[in-house]
Amino acid sequence: MSKKFKRRKYFIDPGIQGEYVTVVLIASITAVLITGGTIYFSIWSSILDNFSRPDAIAQLAPVFVTTNKVLLSRLLIGFGLLIFLSIFASHRIAGPLYRVHQEVEKVLGGDLSNDIHLRKNDTKRIVIFSRTLNKFIHLLKNEIMRERKIGEELSSLSERVGKEPSAVKEKLKEIASDINRSTREFKL
Template identity: 35%
Template sequence: MTRIKRKKLNLAVKKELQKWLLIRITGIVLLCSLVAALILYFYARSEITSSFFDAHLKIRRVSDLLLPVLLTGSAVSMVAGLLLAMFLPQKIAGPVYRIEKDLEQVQEGELTKEIRLRKGDLLMDLADEVNKATASVRQRIQEIKDNYRAAEKAVRAGNDSQVEEALHRLEESLSRLKT
């Protein structure tokens, strides 16, 4: 049984994206903690002497007193988590959706398509790399077309040496594409 060697965790990849996510998630966690602490403070701050004596038959454990605090803190954390889950992925999902739609056109043969994202989108680097790759493929295909036209022209002219040279260039162009 061969063991698959795992790659080490690389925290230096996409530092800006990692920093952006870390700041947002840490901010939400801190905000939830602050709100939960404030709720606990206001519950704990209220005077309970008269209500304690009135409720001594109902309250048996400290957890009975803290249950409303825990439920309120949990509800606030849940709402904050839902907000984070709704809005944070949009900064990533929007550009991913745009890239997918543009790549569908490239897949259909539209090699002049360039992916354009809004300024400041998180996946601008990815879009730029896809645009470079598409431009490179487009350039190679254009080179193949040019060499094909030259070979076709040489065949029509009946010049065997030009035909051979054009076919050689065409073969070289095709050999640069790995399929």
């Protein structure tokens, strides 16, 4: 029995994933600072207003320091967890995009032999996009195969040109018509 593929590298495209993590962090930090700051200052100002005696405030000072340390440590742990989760979540987008990019680079290099295959749990929009790219690659492949066939026919005709000029002329008209028909389908 073969081993199931296990992802080993979660940070594969620093550009996309860095942007994603940055947006998530900025949004989260802003929400935490506004909400948490409002609650924090409301509670502490209410406590300090009710304990206006200097000796009561002095007794609250250690509680204030301890509370701040606990809150700060929990915030740091929370932000660390948030960074980890956002990298993990961004990989669900960056991983398939990276794979599609690699396959498109192969196509640009002239390799039309592979389809783009993504995992079934990858981001649905990217899976749909890759299927559309596969259709395009198949269309391109078919056009290239047709052009190769035309090239072979032209080679064959060039050998017959002196022997059967009228038959060659008719076949050339047919090939030219076929090329014109297929190229009219494309907008340039």
